[in-house]
Amino acid sequence: RSAAALRPAQGTRDHHPAQMALRERLFRTVVRCFKRHGAAAIDTPVLELREMLMEKYGDNSRLIYELQDQGGELLALRYDLTVPFARYLAMNKITNIKRYHIAKVYRRDNPAMTRGRYREFYQCDFDIAGQFDPMIPDAECLKIVHEILSELQIGDFLIKVNDRRILNGVFAICGIPESKLLTMCSTLDKLDKMPWKEVRSEMVGEKGLSPEAADRIGEYVQLHGGMDLIGQLLQGPKLSQNKLAKEGLGDMKLLFEYLTLFGIVGKISFDLSLARGLDYYTGLITEAVLLQQENDHGEESVSVGSVAGGGRYDGLVGTFDPKGRKVPCVGVSIGIERIFSILEHRMKASGEKVRTTETQVMVATPQKHLLSARLKLISELWDAGIKAEMMYRKDPKLLKQLQYCEDMGIPLVAIIGEQELRDGVVKLRDVATREEVDIPREELAAEIRRRLKP
Amino acid sequence: RSAAALRPAQGTRDHHPAQMALRERLFRTVVRCFKRHGAAAIDTPVLELREMLMEKYGDNSRLIYELQDQGGELLALRYDLTVPFARYLAMNKITNIKRYHIAKVYRRDNPAMTRGRYREFYQCDFDIAGQFDPMIPDAECLKIVHEILSELQIGDFLIKVNDRRILNGVFAICGIPESKLLTMCSTLDKLDKMPWKEVRSEMVGEKGLSPEAADRIGEYVQLHGGMDLIGQLLQGPKLSQNKLAKEGLGDMKLLFEYLTLFGIVGKISFDLSLARGLDYYTGLITEAVLLQQENDHGEESVSVGSVAGGGRYDGLVGTFDPKGRKVPCVGVSIGIERIFSILEHRMKASGEKVRTTETQVMVATPQKHLLSARLKLISELWDAGIKAEMMYRKDPKLLKQLQYCEDMGIPLVAIIGEQELRDGVVKLRDVATREEVDIPREELAAEIRRRLKP
Numbered sequence A, B: 001r002s003a004a005a006l007r008p009a010q011g012t013r014d015h016h017p018a019q020m021a022l023r024e025r026l027f028r029t030v031v032r033c034f035k036r037h038g039a040a041a042i043d044t045p046v047l048e049l050r051e052m053l054m055e056k057y058g059d060n061s062r063l064i065y066e067l068q069d070q071g072g073e074l075l076a077l078r079y080d081l082t083v084p085f086a087r088y089l090a091m092n093k094i095t096n097i098k099r100y101h102i103a104k105v106y107r108r109d110n111p112a113m114t115r116g117r118y119r120e121f122y123q124c125d126f127d128i129a130g131q132f133d134p135m136i137p138d139a140e141c142l143k144i145v146h147e148i149l150s151e152l153q154i155g156d157f158l159i160k161v162n163d164r165r166i167l168n169g170v171f172a173i174c175g176i177p178e179s180k181l182l183t184m185c186s187t188l189d190k191l192d193k194m195p196w197k198e199v200r201s202e203m204v205g206e207k208g209l210s211p212e213a214a215d216r217i218g219e220y221v222q223l224h225g226g227m228d229l230i231g232q233l234l235q236g237p238k239l240s241q242n243k244l245a246k247e248g249l250g251d252m253k254l255l256f257e258y259l260t261l262f263g264i265v266g267k268i269s270f271d272l273s274l275a276r277g278l279d280y281y282t283g284l285i286t287e288a289v290l291l292q293q294e295n296d297h298g299e300e301s302v303s304v305g306s307v308a309g310g311g312r313y314d315g316l317v318g319t320f321d322p323k324g325r326k327v328p329c330v331g332v333s334i335g336i337e338r339i340f341s342i343l344e345h346r347m348k349a350s351g352e353k354v355r356t357t358e359t360q361v362m363v364a365t366p367q368k369h370l371l372s373a374r375l376k377l378i379s380e381l382w383d384a385g386i387k388a389e390m391m392y393r394k395d396p397k398l399l400k401q402l403q404y405c406e407d408m409g410i411p412l413v414a415i416i417g418e419q420e421l422r423d424g425v426v427k428l429r430d431v432a433t434r435e436e437v438d439i440p441r442e443e444l445a446a447e448i449r450r451r452l453k454p
Helices: A017-036 A050-054 A058-063 A082-091 A136-151 A164-173 A178-192 A196-205 A211-221 A227-235 A243-261 A316-320 A336-350 A371-383 A398-408 A418-423 A441-451 B017-036 B050-054 B058-063 B082-091 B136-152 B164-173 B178-192 B196-205 B211-221 B227-235 B243-261 B336-350 B371-383 B398-408 B418-423 B441-451
Strands: A047-049 A075-077 A097-106 A120-129 A157-163 A268-271 A284-290 A306-312 A329-334 A361-364 A412-415 A425-430 A436-440 B047-049 B075-077 B097-106 B120-129 B157-163 B268-271 B284-290 B306-312 B329-334 B361-364 B412-415 B425-430 B436-440
Touching (some): A017 A120, A017 A136, A047 A050, A082 A097, A120 A336, A136 A157, A136 A306, A136 B371, A164 A178, A164 A211, A164 A243, A178 A196, A178 A211, A196 A211, A243 A268, A243 B371, A306 A336, A398 A412, A418 A425, A425 A441, B017 B097, B017 B120, B017 B136, B017 B336, B047 B050, B050 B075, B050 B082, B082 B097, B082 B120, B082 B329, B120 B136, B120 B336, B136 B243, B136 B284, B136 B306, B136 B329, B157 B164, B157 B243, B164 B178, B164 B243, B178 B211, B196 B211, B306 B336, B361 B371, B361 B398, B371 B441, B398 B412, B418 B425
Parallel strands (some): B361 B412
Antiparallel strands (some): A284 A306, A306 A329, A425 A436, B047 B075, B120 B329, B157 B284, B284 B306, B306 B329
């Protein structure tokens, strides 16, 4: 007998069949969209060389799972799919690819499992690598987020966009030294969870900003809007004087033109408070948030925030290349775990029963001593491509066999008894209507297919 | 610039788009079969508690990847999908399930990557748990192996079967003490790679068997056949006297009856040398091997052995249950990596070009200053569910756009120029025939779908 604790590791979980059915549906929607946009799939290992990962995530590298030195290389589990993708591009000298990757990543974070935050979780990434004309791939990434969030019907959403160059410009004209840029970004990132007053006091208190500088920042980061706001800032006297910011604003204008052509500009918000924590972004940054919480049906409200995020990282691949050759990249990651947790709650609340198998027909016998007949018939059905089950009993009661169909949502029963064997037919029963019809045995597979045609 | 080595961890590999396309096709075939047999999907984490894994694999536990103690639990990477499945059953008190699980497992083994042996690799497992009448689920597992290997068209194969109880009986009547059973099994397992003479000398030399005992074993383990052999052994004076062996032989007879009804007995061989290394098997054991090697087309011959394996493990779940409650299980695992490596070699040898994306149409413009027109049209196509791409350039040359279609195997081009814009049409070009037809814009999506109907 094992003395081991009977549980999964902390922050990880098993997926039951009903959860897997939901997950499969989500992945199908996401992959369909990625393929619609011409992406190819790649895969990289879960294990990577430790030193490859360690230098890419700044502060967050403390969340990386390291493997024991078992007398070989020093290994770690991947933290995301972006850094391995950049490693893959540099290693294979690929300068041009549109790829998606759906796989598990690992973070030794504080799990908040009810909110869909785990230590092992899936990421669904779409990225475009290559030297192209400005903002065309960037616009497509936002279109993809829009398509997926719309198709999944998880409620109203908003896609926030900003640009690291604009943010850097704002910090520069407010007199923040470049050394404080990243720590400022991480403070700023809290603006969606706390009011400006509190963020300001963190900037002044913890980060040592002057109250005047904080106020100057405050003027900018509380701005959000669309084409109008971009126009104002481009025309305005201050920000447009900064070279980086001007570039960023010009590209933002282009982006909004493209998004208008895509017909999705209504869900996009140019939001100067959007910062995103990661170091490697160099241009566009984006984050999609749900606008309303799941609290109909009276169940407990599921707090969800961001359901997608991404941005442009033109420098990351170059850090892997021995000669520093850059490959510009832009990409988005769908927050599939949060979406899963919303839909899972919704499913539970609705009491809706999901089928966990796709079985089309149950092969059943009404009398004893007919196991051979069942085995022969089910084998014919399998070979004809029909999804079929039978009970693993020599002589199951017909009622038990029918009950199993009710429990599992199997729509049809193929009943074969002594009479049917003699007549060369099979009795096909509709589980819902209880109607039974004799079907010539050689036509059974075709009849089942006909009945279940969508 | 990173100083890190630019390579994947030893024994792991990236998958390029062409490899992913092949892998996707393999998984689709395997999953289709598993679903045809009524299996539900489950998932368990890659990380498991170290102590849960460590005691289940005997000698092989030295191959388990352990994680660093980073101030929490002691964790390890799963070695297979079977032990986590048993943990899952015990933990959730599930006594009856038919599930499949396709996921990566990890072994710190000596990689032999040209033969499809890696440290990170996929397993495709199908298992039936529950207390049922003998050999009905066992027969279905073999039917599944037969269906998958047939569908994948990887060449002629043979499914070997044996029973741990028969093997134990053979050892017992040859006078081998029970303490030597497992080590004997692992020596015996080499019979498919070396002749009996060498295996015998390992038994005598390294394992300390008497030459007489080895010869007695030799008489049995060189036997293989079908129903006849089972009958002979059941009638014979010696083996049928052993209680366990007699049970095993009786069930083997039943199995062959069921496999005859399934019409697959021609590919099954009752092989008394089949032992399989793992401790946890208690009844049926099975292994499928390819009968011929891949050496047409003159490429180097790919040495492949086993392409599927499995067996019955009635005791494993009980080792996790606090009260030792047993859940009988039987299952098979498809050796997808070896199959992948065979088909990959075959693909390379044939020079066949595989499409890595599913793009149906390229949206192109013949003149300059038409980026907006392209963006608007492609957006309409995406929204209509058409898989469409465009070049990320403001003013790409038409020839470049057509060349991209040739390179990527995109069958159609939707050309929109000034004339087409004025006429409200789109020129639809067939890449293969170069035929071009004007299609009213609102009918474009339907026409593309009609043209590409399979």
